[in-house]
Amino acid sequence: MRKVERALAWFDETDFARHHPAMLRAVLLDLAGVVYDGEAPIAGSAEAISRLRAAGLPVRFVSNTTRTPRRALVEQLAGLGISVADHEVITPAGAAIAWLKKNHRTPHLAVHPKLVPEFDGPQFQGRPAVVLGDGGESFDYGVLNGAFRQLMAGADFLALANNRVFKDSDGQPSLDAGAFVAALEFATGVKATVIGKPAPEFFRAALENMDCKPEQAAMVGDDAESDVAGALAAGLKTALLVRTGKYRAGDETRFQPPPTVVVEDLAAAVDWLLANG
Incomplete structure (x- = not known):
């Protein structure tokens, strides 16, 4: 044995x-x-x-994905009969948290509400950094304008992803975060640091x-x-x-x-x- x-x-x-x-x-x-x-x-x-x-x-x-926390992905895979450990799932949110801590920045979040708890645990310090992801239906003018104002005031700009489209739950293509990244880059002249693929x-x-x-x-x-x-x-x-x-x-x-x-x-x-x- x-x-x-x-x-x-x-x-x-x-x-x-x-x-x-x-x-x-x-x-x-x-x-x-x-x-x-x-x-x-x-x-x-x-x-x-x-x-x-x-x-x-x-x-x-x-x-x-910038809508789903890592723990939820692990659970989703388990439900499909695929057992994985937390460390085997790599997401942009995790990479962004590591960047924020390393560079001593505090996140200004423009992300999907389901992703917000990912940023609740770590202790952040320093000046702001806009963290932008796919906000889904929660995205509106106020969210984007709030991010715009932070960037105009000197905040860093982190894009969790820069994808053009994704396949939505109805099987049709939908706008992904890349369009919103491009909009804020155009409006502010600030180039985003892309964290994900x-x-x-x-x-x-x-x-x-x-x-x-x-x-x-x-x-x-x-x-x-x-x-x-x-x-x-x-x-x-x-x-x-x-x-x-x-x-x-x-x-x-x-x-x-x-x-x-x-x-x-x-x-x-x-x-x-x-x-x-």
Whole structure:
């Protein structure tokens, strides 16, 4: 029994990385549009994640959602039969909190009400920094004008994400945070620091969480710009685009760098990674 336990222990994330320096050592997965679509799992996604884990590949779930707290994402995945630890889910809100603390700033929040509690626990100090995300129906002129006035008074500007669109719960595309980021940049002349994808630091932080170098990792996403081109620009070895979620025909030709390969779904992506990693 002890021999079996020792053999299994070899497959922890650090040991796998150390013993396979030239191989694919880690996989980053987007959530919405890759693992699930709305409230429903995408067929084969849970089994695909299990296959990655069985192969000894550590996984991190890198989501650009700015509406849902990390704890809720963990619970949502559990409800789909996918068990993950808190540290395996990387979100822009977590990255923003780390930035605010490191740079001694206090957040002025322009985010969805569900995300506000994420910022309640940490102790902040220093001058303001506007933190902008997708506020959904809570966004109105007053919220944006309040952020505008803070920026005009000298606040820093953090964009939790800069995506153009997302696939909404009704299956249709909706405006994402990028449009509001652009509006405030235009009005104030202040350039936002993007915290989530496609910021290289976001991908690298997820990989540092696994002690993995970018060139030894792969990304799987449904957004050719933020997920795929962003990951490749950050130095990742491989980025796969799936034809689920927000994908639209021709997306693979619209942004540079282009995807390593385009596949039908996460199950097909894992097939490709295990065969070519």
